[in-house]
Amino acid sequence: MITYGAAHRVAGVLGTGSYVPSRVITNKDVGELVGTTEEAIHRKTAIRERRWAKSEEATSDLALAAARAAMDQAGVRASQLGLVLVATSTPDSPQPPTACVVADELGAPDGTTAFDINSVCSGFAFALTVADRMLADADTDHALVIGADVYSRILSPDDRRTTVLFGDGAGAVVLGRGGRQQLVATRLASFSGARDLVGVPAGGSRIPPTEETAREGLHYFTMNGRGVRDFVEAEVVPGIRAFLADQGVRPEEIAHFVPHQGNGRMLADMAAQLGIPLEKTATTVTDYGNTGAASVPVxxxxxxxxxxxxxxxxxxxxxxxxxxxxxLALLRAR
Incomplete structure (x- = not known):
């Protein structure tokens, strides 16, 4: 577990942006696909609809739209970017990094540092921390950090546990000196003993893609939902409490709680356990579902x-x- 505090902070938020595809998938649509009802989906997840990418849209396309929105708000041009990070677990392709695709399409100059980070749905927070630390020591003033995923491409139509939950989207932030919000502290942690709770079995060097793995559906996303909920209760909620305590912040002092939009019912439970009122909890899960690494920035x-x-x-x-x-990341508005 690593915590970065105020003594190391230089980055401020110059602008944010987001993008979700125009294709709306309702609970009725997805319920017919996996054999359940729209009422059952909403009751268990609080989701009413989600957005899925069109056939011609890839992760980089969503990332580009979100990036442009953030850059417009920040008043920052591509020529001013020294760093482009994309947090994703659904890249355009295994190689090259999706961040390089984004940097090129934006028109960032050759020499701009661009790479991907994969911490699945935590990826944006990891990328935000990396970008902030790099800005502290780099000879550049601006970084673009994006969380983007197209989970609809890796969902099994036979798995109601996952297919009803996920949507596609991208969120972005431009970091620099000054800005409307200042990073106060971040904390990153991995619990690798629980790595089997979430994954895509095939497609890498352990189980290369073959006709057999495709027939067996091993390239689809899998998740132990009960195990994830237990993990949140055992590690995430206490982790948030400890993080805030270390910063001298009481939960009631948080004005805006922006959690990962994994499941609307789970979000309500998290907020209650932390003592943060629902009216202070920002949500998009009802409209967009779980958008992976895009969830928090969207x-x-x-x-x-x-x-x-x-x-x-x-x-x-x-x-x-x-x-x-x-x-985790704590920010103060200015």
């Missing part, structure tokens, strides 16, 4: 654009995902 961007963030407000970002992993 929700954060919607919060920022709502006008609800006031000067000196404390904002808590909290992500968890495969690995298992946890990424």
């Amino acid at each position: 929700t954060w961007d919607r919060l920022n654009r709502s006008g609800a963030v006031a000067r000196d407000d404390l904002i808590l970002l909290a992500a968890f995902g495969g690995g298992m992993s946890m990424g």
Whole structure:
């Protein structure tokens, strides 16, 4: 577990942006696909619809749209970027990094550092921390950090446990000196003994893709939902409490809680266990489902654009995902 505190912080939030595909998939649509009802899906997840990418859309396309929105808000051009990070577990392809695709399409100059980070749904928080630390020591003033995933491409139509939960999307932030919000501290942790709770069995060097693995559906995403919920209760909720305590912050001082949008019912339980009122909990899960690494930045961007963030407000970002992993970030509005 690693915590980065205020003594190391230089990065501020210059702009945020997000993008979700236009293709709406309702509970009725997905219920017919996996053999359940729209009422049952909503009762168990609080999700009513999600967005799935069109056939011609890849992760980089979603990432580009979110990046442009964040850069427009920040007033930063591609020529000013020194670092581009993309957090994703559904890259365009195994190689090259999706971040290189994004940097090239944006028109970032040759020499811009660009790479991917895969901590599954915690990836954005990990990338945010890496970008902040690199800005502290680098000869560049601006970093672009994106969380983007297209989970609809790796969902099994026979698995109602996962197919009803996931949507596609991308969220982005431009970091630099100054800005509307300042990073106060972040904490990153992995719990590798629980790595089997979430995964895609085939497609890598352990189980290369073959006709047989395709027939067996081993390239589809799998998740032990009960195990993930237990992990959140055992590690994430106590981890958030400890993180806040280490920063001298009480849960009631948090003005805006932006958790990973894994499941709406689980979010309500998390907020209650932390003592953070639901009215302070930002959500997009009802409209977009679980968008993987995009979940936190998409929700954060919607919060920022709502006008609800006031000067000196404390904002808590909290992500968890495969690995298992946890990424936390505390920010103060300025």
